[in-house]
Amino acid sequence: MSLAARIPEPSPDAQFAADIVRGLSRRQKSLPSRYFYDARGSELFEEITRLPEYYPTRSEIEVLDAHATRLMRNVGPDHAIVELGSGSSRKTELLLDAAPRLSAYVPIDVSETALTEARQRLSARHPRLRIWPVVADFTDLGALPAGLEMTSKIGFFPGSTIGNFDAGDARALLSSVRRLLQPRGRLIIGVDLVKDVDTLVAAYDDRAGVTAAFNLNILERINRTFGHTFDVTTFRHVAIYDKALSRIEMHLESRREQTVRLLDRWFRFERGETIHTESSHKYTVAGFGDLAREAGWEVGETFTDQKGFFSVHDLVAPSSMARPAA
Numbered sequence: 184m185s186l187a188a189r190i191p192e193p194s195p196d197a198q199f200a201a202d203i204v205r206g207l208s209r210r211q212k213s214l215p216s217r218y219f220y221d222a223r224g225s226e227l228f229e230e231i232t233r234l235p236e237y238y239p240t241r242s243e244i245e246v247l248d249a250h251a252t253r254l255m256r257n258v259g260p261d262h263a264i265v266e267l268g269s270g271s272s273r274k275t276e277l278l279l280d281a282a283p284r285l286s287a288y289v290p291i292d293v294s295e296t297a298l299t300e301a302r303q304r305l306s307a308r309h310p311r312l313r314i315w316p317v318v319a320d321f322t323d324l325g326a327l328p329a330g331l332e333m334t335s336k337i338g339f340f341p342g343s344t345i346g347n348f349d350a351g352d353a354r355a356l357l358s359s360v361r362r363l364l365q366p367r368g369r370l371i372i373g374v375d376l377v378k379d380v381d382t383l384v385a386a387y388d389d390r391a392g393v394t395a396a397f398n399l400n401i402l403e404r405i406n407r408t409f410g411h412t413f414d415v416t417t418f419r420h421v422a423i424y425d426k427a428l429s430r431i432e433m434h435l436e437s438r439r440e441q442t443v444r445l446l447d448r449w450f451r452f453e454r455g456e457t458i459h460t461e462s463s464h465k466y467t468v469a470g471f472g473d474l475a476r477e478a479g480w481e482v483g484e485t486f487t488d489q490k491g492f493f494s495v496h497d498l499v500a501p502s503s504m505a506r507p508a509a
């Protein structure tokens with residue numbers, strides 16, 4: 184039985200089908216990156232975090248390890264951590280260990296298997312902590328589970344998942360998270376930084392081919408959900424860095440001209456045509472600070488790892504947010 188609350192929404196498969204048709208009908212075909220994360224995708228992502236080329240996880244853990252005590256100072260029984268895109272919740276353990284009096288932890292993710300595994304592991308380690316997993320799309324969250332009204336909410340948004348959104352959508356998401364966490368909200372957010380192109384591209388195109396398998400899994404998920412349609416061997420993983428947009432793009436490139444029948448439609452692919460599956464925007468510390476301020480946050484402390492590869496920002500809702508709306 185599922186241990187997670189589910190926010191009501193249209194049937195997940197109907198939403199998936201609508202998003203596929205919309206994305207594959209565009210001139211630049213695309214699929215939303217949140218569909219990477221079924222059970223297999225979440226497993227592959229965990230494998231990616233252990234790859235030698237994938238510096239973001241190690242760099243962010245280095246920062247959290249060094250500063251968790253400072254970030255969690257003054258956190259007591261009147262506080263809850265609300266995590267967006269929590270996945271395995273491995274990084275959260277560093278915060279939870281530094282906040283033993285914390286009242287509740289609310290992990291939010293589209294991957295139910297990741298939430299269930301994390302909950303089992305964390306409740307064994309923190310038996311007194313209330314853990315309320317929520318299966319939901321964090322871009323479309325109405326409200327938090329009832330029972331949190333009296334707690335101060337500390338948002339946690341690690342993994343540079345914010346980088347998957349272009350600037351306008353990132354600003355809108357940061358604003359809606361600010362409203363969700365009010366009053367007295369804080370957001371501890373991990374943001375990957377601009378660096379040399381070779382390091383960036385290698386992190387998304389590893390030698391062992393795990394990121395390629397992760398990318399191709401989105402076609403396999405379509406096959407598993409809607410019947411076998413894609414011949415996955417006719418697509419290959421591509422990762423490029425667009426310097427002008429400061430972002431890594433992942434694509435699936437058709438190795439040949441082909442027509443795919445899916446959801447009662449035909450989708451034509453030229454040889455070399457791609458499906459854009461994910462963007463990962465890279466920021467400077469100052470550039471991300473500007474974005475956060477545009478979304479209504481005040482920027483508190485910012486920490487980086489020794490190499491300056493990754494940043495963790497402590498954002499604070501302006502004090503006016505603490506006053507109830509008139």
Ligand SMILES: C[S@@+](CC[C@H](N)C(=O)[O-])C[C@H]1O[C@@H](n2cnc3c(N)ncnc32)[C@H](O)[C@@H]1O
Nearest residue numbers: 217220268269270292293294319320321341342
């Ligand atoms: C890059 S991984 C990061 C995982 C983990 N937080 C970390 O830092 O290692 C992104 C996570 O966010 C989840 N996710 C992606 N888009 C989402 C969305 N729109 N709503 C909820 N969860 C989402 C994925 O299932 C995945 O667990």
